[in-house]
Amino acid sequence: MTVSVDVLIVGAGIVGAACAWELAKARLRVAIVDQSFPAAGATGAAMGHIVVMDDSQAQFALTRYSQTLWEELLEDLPASIEFDLCGTIWVAADEEELAEVRRKAAYYRERGVRTEILDSRALQEAEPSLRAPLAGGLLVPGDSVVYPPAAAAYFLERAAALGATLHAGKSVTKLGEGSACLEDGTIFHAGKLINACGQLAPKLTPGIPVKPRKGHLVITDRYPGMVRHQLVEMGYLKSAHSVTSDSVAFNVQPRKTAQLLIGSSRQYDVAHDKVEPEILSRMLKRAFEYVPKLSTLSGIRVWTGFRPATPDKLPLIGPWLEDPTLYLATGHEGLGITTSLATARLISAQILDTVPAISMDPYLPSRNMAAEIHA
Amino acid sequence: MPESVTVFVNDRAVTVPVGATVAVAVMISEGVCRTSVSGEPRAPLCGMGTCFECRVEINEVSHLRSCQILCEPQMKIRVRG
Numbered sequence: 001m002t003v004s005v006d007v008l009i010v011g012a013g014i015v016g017a018a019c020a021w022e023l024a025k026a027r028l029r030v031a032i033v034d035q036s037f038p039a040a041g042a043t044g045a046a047m048g049h050i051v052v053m054d055d056s057q058a059q060f061a062l063t064r065y066s067q068t069l070w071e072e073l074l075e076d077l078p079a080s081i082e083f084d085l086c087g088t089i090w091v092a093a094d095e096e097e098l099a100e101v102r103r104k105a106a107y108y109r110e111r112g113v114r115t116e117i118l119d120s121r122a123l124q125e126a127e128p129s130l131r132a133p134l135a136g137g138l139l140v141p142g143d144s145v146v147y148p149p150a151a152a153a154y155f156l157e158r159a160a161a162l163g164a165t166l167h168a169g170k171s172v173t174k175l176g177e178g179s180a181c182l183e184d185g186t187i188f189h190a191g192k193l194i195n196a197c198g199q200l201a202p203k204l205t206p207g208i209p210v211k212p213r214k215g216h217l218v219i220t221d222r223y224p225g226m227v228r229h230q231l232v233e234m235g236y237l238k239s240a241h242s243v244t245s246d247s248v249a250f251n252v253q254p255r256k257t258a259q260l261l262i263g264s265s266r267q268y269d270v271a272h273d274k275v276e277p278e279i280l281s282r283m284l285k286r287a288f289e290y291v292p293k294l295s296t297l298s299g300i301r302v303w304t305g306f307r308p309a310t311p312d313k314l315p316l317i318g319p320w321l322e323d324p325t326l327y328l329a330t331g332h333e334g335l336g337i338t339t340s341l342a343t344a345r346l347i348s349a350q351i352l353d354t355v356p357a358i359s360m361d362p363y364l365p366s367r368n369m370a371a372e373i374h375a
Numbered sequence: 376m377p378e379s380v381t382v383f384v385n386d387r388a389v390t391v392p393v394g395a396t397v398a399v400a401v402m403i404s405e406g407v408c409r410t411s412v413s414g415e416p417r418a419p420l421c422g423m424g425t426c427f428e429c430r431v432e433i434n435e436v437s438h439l440r441s442c443q444i445l446c447e448p449q450m451k452i453r454v455r456g
Binding site: 221257296 | 412430436437438
């Protein structure tokens, strides 16, 4: 069977789903193919923290822009998405981290993001379960939480309402030069192809600088009121930046159901998706150091997932090398839920040749990437 | 050895035979153990610690399986609606 469309997207995670919706809005004929089912990869494993980050100017621009796009959607989001404007508190354990809180606050404030610096007492009042004393924290009230697979399903539903077709359970064996071959013999012809396969993207497009970075998450039973904001240790970036060794960081999220998600861990070079007791135990110990009461809760499930990581911590959004039909929308590492909507806008601007709201240059796959980071 | 034991379920005294589980006291007193995420009442189903439907708060520790814990004098049990 041969099918002809304007755009073929591979990967029905939140990024592929957002792209499908955005391009369908532009009246393009869109097909989306996934080897298993929507949100089966990193989207289904993710925490779903819509967060503004300032690891780099480009990361700030993308996360901030995308957060405003989420805000625009707010009124329409169905309850299943469990949108919760809980805010983030970056927790500073010592004076050094508090200095970083002040820097971060100034950076955000200059760029129009609301923040509030919490001193030791204000932090205790905001989150009584945190161990005392801690140096302080930075409240970012505009950050929020969603349930990622439901968000992806919603984007796909909206895309489908505009004519996009979803082909789940279909493996793509070849992608490029305006066509995609499926395992079942179907051939899609498309003016534009988008590889949105997350950490699996290099399988279809060899040579792209994306590596899996494994993470563990725990979800607890329901404990109303125990944690009110998404809590992340200020030292998080130190750990997220560690590229040679496995790392853990305190990162706890309250769900609308009053369950708590406990993270986080980061590992390169682990191919299997099994839960690893050693790193899980390190991750939980880190969380217990910040919120001692967590150690008395019932965890009901533990799982792992793979973030699509790039050498310079920025996603790959745009055309890939000499194939004028092939676009990449991957490499979002731990920020794919946040940046899915902005990614879709940038891809759409590139395909339709319109001017995007933010510069697309920092995310173009043709950029120079610091190569030593993947050593 | 006393033949009965008194516990408190949502501050109400309930007396059950020694050896009765917390689930028994809760069912006598409240008829329900907890409320599901979607708001449905839940009660002991398997009675052997597997289904987790009978969770209650005991002495300020939440989510304990009432079918696996025997009543002890003065236990404070809380069932949330």
